[in-house]
Amino acid sequence: MGDGTIKKGSMGPMKLGIKAYHYHIILILLLVSVPPFLVASVYNMDLFLQQSTSLINAKNETELVRTGAFMEKTLEQIRKDVLTGAANDQYTRTQLTNDKTNIIKSLTQLVFNKEYLDQASVYNEDEGYLLISNYGILSDLRNTPYERIVEELGSMTNYEVKGSGTWSLEREGKARSVVSLYAKLPLREAQTFLIFNIDIEKLYNEFLRQLNVDDEIYSYYMTDVDGIVIYHKDKTKIGKPAETGMQPADRYSVNSYPLKGMGWQLVGEVNVYELYHDVYKVRNKMIVLLAVVALAISGLIALGARQLYKPVGTVMAKVAAAFTGKLSRQGEFDFLSSAFDDVLQTNSHLKHRLNESEQLLKRTLLHNLMKDRFSGSPDIGRYLSGYGAHLAVVLFTLRGRGESMNGTNPVAQLERELDTRFEHDLFTESDREAAALFRLRDGDLNAFITELIAGLDEQVLNRLTVSIGGVYPLDKINNSYVEALYACNMGRLYSPQTNIYCYNKLPVDYSHSQIKDPAIEELELAVRQRNEKTYTEMLHTMFSEKRSLMEYNFNLYMNISLLIRLYDQESVVFLNEINELITDNGIMNADCVKQFFLGKFQSFNADYRTDFKDYVQKVEKYVEEHFAENFSMDDVAAYAGVTRQYISQLFKKQYNMTLIDYVSQFRIERAKKLLADTAIKVTDIGSSTGFNSKSYFTKVFKQYTGITPTEYRELAWNRNKETENESLIPLKADG
Incomplete structure (x- = not known):
C-alpha cells in the first residue's frame, strides 16, 4: 500500500x-x-x-x-467670337456720333447673346475713349478700373488676340472677377481695339465648383502658362504663383489639363492623406x-x-x-x-479595387469602340465577350439652356430609370449630352424604341432630345453612334415638332409645296453630269440670304440626303463628315455649308472609290518592323512612296485616326501582351515598345485603356490565375 x-x-x-x-x-x-x-x-x-x-x-x-x-x-x-468681332468693319468706324451709338448697341446685343461674356467694349487709342456695352462712352480712363487697358495693349499686330490676368471690375455695386481678351483692329479712321471681358467666376462655377465637393480634399483651379493662378476657390490666391510644386508628393495627387485656346492650365489637386x-x-x-x-x-x-x-x-x-x-x-x-x-x-478592399479597375477598362474599351478608336485590341474579346450582337446607341441631349448633365436634373433621373429597365452603359459626353449603349434582346429596333419611350418618365422625356442610331454588333457600334449623332443634328430640320429622332426613320427626301426652285432632280443631274458651273449656281441660289429659315433648312436637308444616296457605299464615313461640319461651324454658316457641298461635288467618284489597300499594307508593315524605334511621318511616307499629306488622308479615311494614334495603339497592344504574359519590369516594357520614359508610357497607356500599366498587369494576372484555377477543377464522371 x-x-x-x-x-x-x-x-x-x-x-x-x-x-x-x-x-x-x-x-x-x-x-x-x-x-x-x-x-x-x-x-x-x-x-x-x-x-x-x-x-x-x-x-x-x-x-x-x-x-x-x-x-x-x-x-x-x-x-472665335473675338476674331469674328475683329473682322467686323463696324468697330473701326468711330468718328460720327451715330457710329458710336451703333457700336454700343452692337456690343450690348453681343453681351446679351454670350453666356460667359460680362462686358464688351471698343477702345479708340488715338482719342483715348472707351465705348462700353450697357453703359455708353467713357471719355477719360484715368482713375478708373479701365486704366489698365492702356498699359496692357502694348505692341500688337492686326487681329492678334491677347489675354490679361484676372482683375476686379465693379458694376452695379458688385465686384466681378474678369479676364480680358484684346484684339487689335486694322487701322481705318483711327486705331481701335476690341475688348471682351470674360466673367471668369461664372466660368469657374459652371465647370469647376461641382468638382470641389470637399474643400479639405479636392481643389480644382486654373493657372496661366507661367503658373500664375487665374481663378481659385480661395480668392486670395488669384494672381499669385500656384503652390502645386510645394505640396508633399506622397500626400497630394496632382494632375493638369492644357486649355490650349487660352494658354491656360486646368489643375486638379487631391489630398490623398486626408482622404x-x-x-x-x-x-x-x-x-x-x-x-x-x-x-x-x-x-x-x-x-x-x-x-x-x-x-x-x-x-x-x-x-x-x-x-x-x-x-x-x-x-x-x-x-x-x-x-x-x-x-x-x-x-476585401483590394478585390473591390480590382473590380473597379476592370469596370474602368471595360468602359474605356466601349467608349473607344463607340468613337471608332482602336477597334483591334484583343482586350475587346477578353473583357467584352458578354456583349451580344444587337447593340444600339442613343444620344440624350438636354433641351434649353441653364442646366447641365450633373446634379439633380432630368439626366440624373434618366440614369436611375435606365438602370432599372435596360441593360446599358451610359457615358457623359458633356454637361448637356450623354450617350447610352443599349444591349437589345433581338434586332427589333421598333420594339426597342417603343419600350424606351414607354419606360421613361414623361416629364424627363419632354426635357430631353432623344436621338437613336441603328442596331449593330459590338465591332460596328461606331456606325450606330454616327447615325444617332446625325439624327440629332438633322432630325430637328425634318421634324421640329418632336424631340425623338431615329436615323432609320428619317426620310431620304421629302416634298414641300412651297419650295420648288431649284428642284432636287436638277441638282442631282448636275452632280451626275459633272456640271460644276450649274451646281455652283444652284448652291448660291439655295443658300442665299433671301431664303427663309424654313427654305434654308429644307435645302440643307435635301442636299445631304442626295449626297448620302450618291455615296451609299460609304454612308457612315460621309455622315461623320456631316456631323463634324455641323459641330465645328453650325448649320447656319452658309459659306461653310456651300464650300462643303462643293468639295463633295469635286471629289465625287474619287474620294470614296479609291483603293488604299496597297498603301495601307506598306504602312502597317513599316510600323510593325520599326515600332520600337523613333521615326517620323516623313520616314513612313518615304517607305510607302507617297507624301506625308497623303498618309494623313489615308489614315483619316481608312482608320478614322491619325498615324500617331495608329502607332500609339500598336505600341500599347504590344505592351499589354508583355504586361499580361511576362514579368518584365514596366519601365523596360515601355522602352522596348518605343516609349522614351516611364511617365510618358503611363500617360499614353491610361489614355487608351483608362488604367495604368501596373493596374492592367495586376488585372491580367488575376484573370490568368482564375483561368488556371478553373482548368484544375476535376470533371465529374457520368453516373
Whole structure:
C-alpha cells in the first residue's frame, strides 16, 4: 500500500508538468506567428494605399479630361467670337456720333447673346475713349478700373488676340472677377481695339465648383502658362504663383489639363492623406504594434519558456488596452481578433479595387469602340465577350439652356430609370449630352424604341432630345453612334415638332409645296453630269440670304440626303463628315455649308472609290518592323512612296485616326501582351515598345485603356490565375 501511495503521489505532478509544457509550446508558436501576420497586414495596407492613390489619380485625370475638353471648347468659341468681332468693319468706324451709338448697341446685343461674356467694349487709342456695352462712352480712363487697358495693349499686330490676368471690375455695386481678351483692329479712321471681358467666376462655377465637393480634399483651379493662378476657390490666391510644386508628393495627387485656346492650365489637386486618414492611422498603429511584439518575443525567448506566458500576456494586454481602452486578461485576444478582421476587410478592399479597375477598362474599351478608336485590341474579346450582337446607341441631349448633365436634373433621373429597365452603359459626353449603349434582346429596333419611350418618365422625356442610331454588333457600334449623332443634328430640320429622332426613320427626301426652285432632280443631274458651273449656281441660289429659315433648312436637308444616296457605299464615313461640319461651324454658316457641298461635288467618284489597300499594307508593315524605334511621318511616307499629306488622308479615311494614334495603339497592344504574359519590369516594357520614359508610357497607356500599366498587369494576372484555377477543377464522371 505504501508503494502504491508513493506512485500515486508522483504521477500527479508529472501530468501537470506535461500539460503546462504543452501550453507553453502552443503559446510560443502562437506568438511567433504574430509578426508575419502583422507584416502581411502592414504590407496589404501599404498596397491598398498605393493602389487607391493610383485610382484617385485615374479618377482625377478622367474628371480633368472630361471637364477640360468641354471647357476648352467653350474658351475656343469665345476666342472665335473675338476674331469674328475683329473682322467686323463696324468697330473701326468711330468718328460720327451715330457710329458710336451703333457700336454700343452692337456690343450690348453681343453681351446679351454670350453666356460667359460680362462686358464688351471698343477702345479708340488715338482719342483715348472707351465705348462700353450697357453703359455708353467713357471719355477719360484715368482713375478708373479701365486704366489698365492702356498699359496692357502694348505692341500688337492686326487681329492678334491677347489675354490679361484676372482683375476686379465693379458694376452695379458688385465686384466681378474678369479676364480680358484684346484684339487689335486694322487701322481705318483711327486705331481701335476690341475688348471682351470674360466673367471668369461664372466660368469657374459652371465647370469647376461641382468638382470641389470637399474643400479639405479636392481643389480644382486654373493657372496661366507661367503658373500664375487665374481663378481659385480661395480668392486670395488669384494672381499669385500656384503652390502645386510645394505640396508633399506622397500626400497630394496632382494632375493638369492644357486649355490650349487660352494658354491656360486646368489643375486638379487631391489630398490623398486626408482622404485616407483613418487607414494611415491604423497602419501606423500596426507598425508600432509589430515593433512592440517583436521586442517582447525576443525578450521572452531569452528568459525561457517557463516564464513566457506571464510577461507576454501582460505586454499584449497593455498593447490591446492602448487600442481598445480596456485592460483585462482577455484584452490581447480581443485585439488579435479585431486585427484579423481588419486584414479581411483590407483584402476585401483590394478585390473591390480590382473590380473597379476592370469596370474602368471595360468602359474605356466601349467608349473607344463607340468613337471608332482602336477597334483591334484583343482586350475587346477578353473583357467584352458578354456583349451580344444587337447593340444600339442613343444620344440624350438636354433641351434649353441653364442646366447641365450633373446634379439633380432630368439626366440624373434618366440614369436611375435606365438602370432599372435596360441593360446599358451610359457615358457623359458633356454637361448637356450623354450617350447610352443599349444591349437589345433581338434586332427589333421598333420594339426597342417603343419600350424606351414607354419606360421613361414623361416629364424627363419632354426635357430631353432623344436621338437613336441603328442596331449593330459590338465591332460596328461606331456606325450606330454616327447615325444617332446625325439624327440629332438633322432630325430637328425634318421634324421640329418632336424631340425623338431615329436615323432609320428619317426620310431620304421629302416634298414641300412651297419650295420648288431649284428642284432636287436638277441638282442631282448636275452632280451626275459633272456640271460644276450649274451646281455652283444652284448652291448660291439655295443658300442665299433671301431664303427663309424654313427654305434654308429644307435645302440643307435635301442636299445631304442626295449626297448620302450618291455615296451609299460609304454612308457612315460621309455622315461623320456631316456631323463634324455641323459641330465645328453650325448649320447656319452658309459659306461653310456651300464650300462643303462643293468639295463633295469635286471629289465625287474619287474620294470614296479609291483603293488604299496597297498603301495601307506598306504602312502597317513599316510600323510593325520599326515600332520600337523613333521615326517620323516623313520616314513612313518615304517607305510607302507617297507624301506625308497623303498618309494623313489615308489614315483619316481608312482608320478614322491619325498615324500617331495608329502607332500609339500598336505600341500599347504590344505592351499589354508583355504586361499580361511576362514579368518584365514596366519601365523596360515601355522602352522596348518605343516609349522614351516611364511617365510618358503611363500617360499614353491610361489614355487608351483608362488604367495604368501596373493596374492592367495586376488585372491580367488575376484573370490568368482564375483561368488556371478553373482548368484544375476535376470533371465529374457520368453516373
